[in-house]
Every structure is written in C-alpha cells, then in structure tokens.
Amino acid sequence: MVITVILILLLTMVCSFIGTVSGFGISTTMIPILTMVLPLPQVLLFVGVVHWFNDVWRLVLFRAGLNWRLCVLFGIPGIMLSFVGASLLFLVDTSILIRALGFFIAVYVAFLFRKPSFKIPALPLTAIMGGGLSGFFAGIFGMGGIVRTVFLTAFDLPKEVYLTTGAVIALIVDSTRLVNYVVEEVRLEVWLLWTLFVAIFLSLVAARIAKVVVDKIPQEKFRLVVGLFLFLVALKLLIMP
Secondary structure, X not given: OHHHHHHHHHHHHHHHHHHHHHOOOHHHHHHHHHOOOOOHHHHHHXXXXXXXXXXHXXXXXXXXXXXXXHHHHHHHHHHHXXXXXXXXXXXXXXXXXXXXXXXXXXXXXXXXXXXXXOOOXXXXXXXXXXXXXXXXXXXXXXXXXXXXXXXXXXXXXXHHHHHHHHHHHHHHHHHHHHXXXXXXXXXXXXXXXXXXXXXXXXXXXXXXXXXXXXXXOOHHHHHHHHHHHHHHHHHHHXXXX
C-alpha cells in the first residue's frame, strides 16, 4: 500500500509538470498507468480532480496571458461541437480512429519542425473555426487536450496565452466531468482520498517548478517544445491505441 501511494504521488508530480509545460497530457499519461492498480471509475475521479486543479494552477500562474475574448471564441464552439463529435464515437472503430489521430499529429509536428514560422492568424473567424473543429474531433477521439493543443499551436500564441486559453476550456470540461462522476456516485476509498489531498498539493509544487521552466523557454522555441510532447503522444497512439 505504501509503495502504491508513493508511486501515485510521484506519477502525479511528473504528469502535473508535463501538463503545465505542454498544456496537456495528464489524463493521457495517468489513466493507463493507474488502471493497472485501481478500478477505472476511481481512476477517472482521481485523475479528474488532479486535472481540474492543474487547470486552476495554470490559470493562476500564467494569468498575465489570460485572453477572455479568445477563450470565448475558441472555447464555446469547441465545447458545443464536442457533444456532436461524441455522438459519432460509437459508430466507428475506435482503435482505427486513435491510430489515425496519432498519424495526423506526427505529420503535423514534423511539418512544424520543418516550417517553424507556420502560423494561422488568431482572427475571430479562424478562432471560431479552430475551436469548433477541435471540439468536434475531441468528441470523436475522446482526447480533448491533445486535439485542442494541435489547433491552438497552429495559432502560435504567446506561451502564457496558449496555456491559459487551454486551461479555461479544460476547466469547464473537467468541471462537467467531475459533476457526472459525483452524480454516478463514484467514491474513493479512505486511503486513496488522503492520497488525493497530498497529490493536489504536489501538483501545485510541480506546476510552480514547471512555471520556472516555461519562463526560461524562449517564445520562438516554445511551440517546438509543445510539439515534441505531441510527437511522443503520437507515437504512443500509433503503438498502443
């Protein structure tokens, strides 16, 4: 039990650090690992709470980049169309879809490294279209953070704006998800609940460390750093959908 708790806390710190730097990846990394030792409903609740707090930490730590106009233009169409995409989720082979997503992300990242100056202007129309498409495909693939990151990086936003925009949208989605878990009466065992309290604190510690790292990354290199994390996820999706 003690070893399990320690491993969960270490995993939380690592994933919170990655999630703060890249703007995504907490659920993608934590859920497959924790399901090896915990029931899926408890894993979803545990990771959902950690993810929610990481959204809050990003908003607080990078609040100087908060752009409500972009959050609204990108976020509202994305959240609305995610429900449309989700309605199509069970009509196709999920494994094929996920591999297709991995292939697309890998090609996209390769393009970014070859054409680092590529940029789509974050105009109202492009923000609405990007948000709508990201939400639609996030609903189909069931991986909101990854798909949202692909579209947001195309705008080549200042790193603070990129991180807070993603955090606002994720916070809304995560809040809805957590309410659903509560309604479905998902509960954590006592030892896991205490582990969660410590994990929340450690996620803040990891986020603050990540903030120092992000501040040291030059703006012109930041998108490539995020692209590297995207490429690693793409490989994972191609190998283990």
